[in-house]
Amino acid sequence: MRKSQHKPVNISLRIAIVMAFLLCCFVVVVVRAFSIQVRGAEFYQSQGEKRHVREVEIPVSRGSIYDRNGEPLALSTAMVSVGIVPGQLLDQFSKVEQLAEVLDLDADELKQIITSRKDKKFLYIKRRITPMLAESVQALNMEGVVFRTEFKRYYPAGEILANVVGFTDVDDVGQEGLERTYDNWLTGTSGKKTVVKDLLGQVVADIDVDELEAAKPGKDLHLSIDRRLQYAAYVELKKAVYQHQATSGSAVVLDVKTGEILAMVNQPSFNPNGNKETNDGLRNRSVTDIYEPGSVMKPFAVVAALESAEYTPQSVVNTSPGEYEVDGFVIHDFRDYGELSLVDILVKSSNIGVAKLVLGLGKEHLWDVYHRFGFGQSSGSGFMGESTGYLPHHSRWRTADHAALSRGYNLSVTTLQLAAAYGTFANQGRYRSPTFIKGNVNEDKAIIDPMIASQLTDMLSHVVNDTEGHKAFIPNYSVAGKTGTARIAENGGYSDNYISSFVGFSPVNSPRLVVAVSVNNPRGEDYYGGLVAAPVFSEIMKTGLRLLNVPADQLNRTLVDTSVQDAGVNDG
Amino acid sequence: MSVQHGTTALLVLLLVWLLVDYVYFQNETRKLFAATQKIEKQKLDINAEWARLQIERSTLVANNRIEQVAREQLDMKLPEEEQIMVITR
Numbered sequence: 001m002r003k004s005q006h007k008p009v010n011i012s013l014r015i016a017i018v019m020a021f022l023l024c025c026f027v028v029v030v031v032r033a034f035s036i037q038v039r040g041a042e043f044y045q046s047q048g049e050k051r052h053v054r055e056v057e058i059p060v061s062r063g064s065i066y067d068r069n070g071e072p073l074a075l076s077t078a079m080v081s082v083g084i085v086p087g088q089l090l091d092q093f094s095k096v097e098q099l100a101e102v103l104d105l106d107a108d109e110l111k112q113i114i115t116s117r118k119d120k121k122f123l124y125i126k127r128r129i130t131p132m133l134a135e136s137v138q139a140l141n142m143e144g145v146v147f148r149t150e151f152k153r154y155y156p157a158g159e160i161l162a163n164v165v166g167f168t169d170v171d172d173v174g175q176e177g178l179e180r181t182y183d184n185w186l187t188g189t190s191g192k193k194t195v196v197k198d199l200l201g202q203v204v205a206d207i208d209v210d211e212l213e214a215a216k217p218g219k220d221l222h223l224s225i226d227r228r229l230q231y232a233a234y235v236e237l238k239k240a241v242y243q244h245q246a247t248s249g250s251a252v253v254l255d256v257k258t259g260e261i262l263a264m265v266n267q268p269s270f271n272p273n274g275n276k277e278t279n280d281g282l283r284n285r286s287v288t289d290i291y292e293p294g295s296v297m298k299p300f301a302v303v304a305a306l307e308s309a310e311y312t313p314q315s316v317v318n319t320s321p322g323e324y325e326v327d328g329f330v331i332h333d334f335r336d337y338g339e340l341s342l343v344d345i346l347v348k349s350s351n352i353g354v355a356k357l358v359l360g361l362g363k364e365h366l367w368d369v370y371h372r373f374g375f376g377q378s379s380g381s382g383f384m385g386e387s388t389g390y391l392p393h394h395s396r397w398r399t400a401d402h403a404a405l406s407r408g409y410n411l412s413v414t415t416l417q418l419a420a421a422y423g424t425f426a427n428q429g430r431y432r433s434p435t436f437i438k439g440n441v442n443e444d445k446a447i448i449d450p451m452i453a454s455q456l457t458d459m460l461s462h463v464v465n466d467t468e469g470h471k472a473f474i475p476n477y478s479v480a481g482k483t484g485t486a487r488i489a490e491n492g493g494y495s496d497n498y499i500s501s502f503v504g505f506s507p508v509n510s511p512r513l514v515v516a517v518s519v520n521n522p523r524g525e526d527y528y529g530g531l532v533a534a535p536v537f538s539e540i541m542k543t544g545l546r547l548l549n550v551p552a553d554q555l556n557r558t559l560v561d562t563s564v565q566d567a568g569v570n571d572g
Numbered sequence: 573m574s575v576q577h578g579t580t581a582l583l584v585l586l587l588v589w590l591l592v593d594y595v596y597f598q599n600e601t602r603k604l605f606a607a608t609q610k611i612e613k614q615k616l617d618i619n620a621e622w623a624r625l626q627i628e629r630s631t632l633v634a635n636n637r638i639e640q641v642a643r644e645q646l647d648m649k650l651p652e653e654e655q656i657m658v659i660t661r
Contacts, residue, residue, distance in 0.1 A: 061619075071630065071633075072627070072630050075623050075626055075627060076623065077620060077623040077624060078616060078619065078620045078623070131617075131620060149616075154623075154627055156627060156630035156631065156634070157630075158634075160635075206605070227635070228635060231635035231636070232635075235636075476656075476658070552658065555658055
């Protein structure tokens, strides 16, 4: 063992120095650990998760709309919307040019958008492209280009049903028609779920199996509309509006037994799959547009007369000399009809006849009858934007108003209200609110004596039968109905423009269909309801009865061929 | 060898087996997840296809097209009033 030549070393001092150094290091580590683990925990944790755990949206489609036979009327198809993160595209302008070319966008404009909005986190550059086109965009393999599934609404029935079904906006929210009325029902709730993504952005695992918010797809809607009848009605109405150079028109077909709206057509219309710039065609005129109906109201005035028990259908009213002054206003008939029974008042559509009938009754009674038939109130169809029409309260009627109301002036109605009101005659005096939804039958309620309803049905069948060559006539079927030709009120007076209408039902003894037709402002030679609206009624009703397989009740004898049976007997 | 040594060896073996198992099932889960993802994608594609076909079908059966084909190609027409016979029994 050799002894050290050096100075003796102070061991304990060295130990102290090393210890102090280590202690310092330890404190630094602890402080740093504290600041990361405790003070910055939230920040780092979220930053970490951002790189791994993502919440993703589960897109859902809007419910489809079908007609009563399951034919699609509105469908959502999955499309891809392309968005960009401008900041990530600044350094790849050559690829941006390719992108613009594929998407048919202006390259310079796109570049300008990218530079001017480089701080934006996300913006759409093209919405709702086909999945096929989207694949060719994906093939460009660009960072900063984002794809989202969106749905495009398509309306297979096109213009024939456009203003009834309505349409949705770019965000799939119902804007008009039934799309708007039943928006809540049709709209789904997109879900959210948490997933783990790898570095390439591929989803590698679902974290939350139960999903944060379950996706609820929109529910389908089955309408009462029959697309075949809708088409036939649309063609007939369009033809008439064109032929008579009318400004607009509406027709409604109701099922008497259920109140279901089998067809509802309007002119003008629009193409729901194209751009919707024609404001004129957007309205569902059958329920939104009101007008003074004219003579089609006369049957309701006759109801009031029959309810008073002072009249029977055969009671006679003297309408001579064809002019009748009420409260300073002179009421005219087409000509001097002389003495008319109540039936003939309707057949000839005598203004004086109905005026004399109702003036003998209280104002309140006529108001009550109109009110019971649903005039001045919502029809209960639930259609958004439906008009209630207008029926002034009887306390404000002057005598002249009283007379005017009997022939369908001084009140306004919608075509749907007329159809539902006539449906009451066809349904044994029970009023039923119409519905757009298949099978959603509203309760009916008795509003007039069934006896009076059947008397009215009989009287209205005379309107068509007693007039030679009446345009509402349908071969092999009995028809009950009434025409109307009303002047349109303009600037405080009545103009030379007319609304021509016809409302009726068939077959008379067990009615199946009510059809109401109104044509607004026909500018051709004809403007009488019997010449303009009745032929449309006849064609629609004919098609409807054929489509519903309603047996003919008024067979023309010469058409019945019994020789088929006879031939068999003779040959044998 | 003592009993203690034997137990330790057994536990080590069990641990190794569990670890291998864990990795195996982790891998299996990923594979199955990838499969479900693929099927989900297929479901979307099929739904899109279904909607397309529905639209195509409704275009083909559009009333105006049927009317046109019936009238022009098949030379059909609605029977005239006199041509309809009703057989009564």
